[in-house]
Amino acid sequence: MGPYNFALSWRLFSAYAAGNASERGSVAIWWDGKPTLLYLRQTREEPPVIELIADPMPARAREFQSMVRKMLHADLDLEPFYRRARRDKALRPVVNALVGLKPVRPPDMFQMMVIALSEQQVSMAAAHRVRERFLSAFGARAGRLFAFPRAADIAALEAKDLRACGFSARKAEYLVSLACKIAGGEMDIASWEGMADGELIDLLRGYPGIGEWTAEYLLVRGLGRLDVVPASDLGVRRVVGRYLAGGREPTSAEVRELLAKWSPWRGLVAFYLLAHHRMATDGRNWSLPT
């Protein structure tokens, strides 16, 4: 199904994955009640295939593969997006430089909530360090990596336990409360599947700790709702300003206007702009392994 640049996609995903994933294609996840280490790589055959090795090989192999396919957006066809983007002066060089890039999403929505809450307000570097401490304290070791703790694991903790990782007292309370709601069934993630983006954003915003930014972030990054944009996101505002508005820094309302014409790929456009800008500026060596 169209191009897939796994190495590039994984590098962007793993850059801030703390101790959960490595740059070379491994990631620790929970499966069948056990912390499991996965290795992923793309073969050189034509067409390329994503090879998947788990240690130990997991139960329910078919379900397992389906979960991995979701993580990788394996069923996303980029071609319609590229056809549209290549007709646009601003987007053409961006997509041409990043052909085959897809977002990688965490396998678990509670994990995505931990990531989102950790990234509220503070720098990516600060959030990254907090998650490292969180993982080493409460994660489940799989090889040299850690699987994120599940909601039920965190539901059993006190807010002060999370405070010790560097979460603010309020974020710590929100995370324990969210964990309790998921573990207790009050928050039914399976039921989100059939809901429209806007409806689901409104639902999520009703939970303490989840504001507009977080709700939108959870949808696009955690659920793969690629038309959703966290328009108030500072990074999004900056790249949309840089690539689509002559360099000034737009408000979130202006971001929504500037991206309106990209539906149903508004979130994907923001992702591509962020990726392109990061690779151009952050000093990391983004060149792919040979």
Place this chain on the structure above:
DNA sequence: TACCAGGTAAAAA
């Protein structure tokens, strides 16, 4: 040393 960083909710005005 300040100040800012991929926000949120509660207090104050």
Place this chain on the structure above:
DNA sequence: TTTTTACATGGT
């Protein structure tokens, strides 16, 4: 109703 403030950590 709208505006202001506290919050935690890491980089500059």
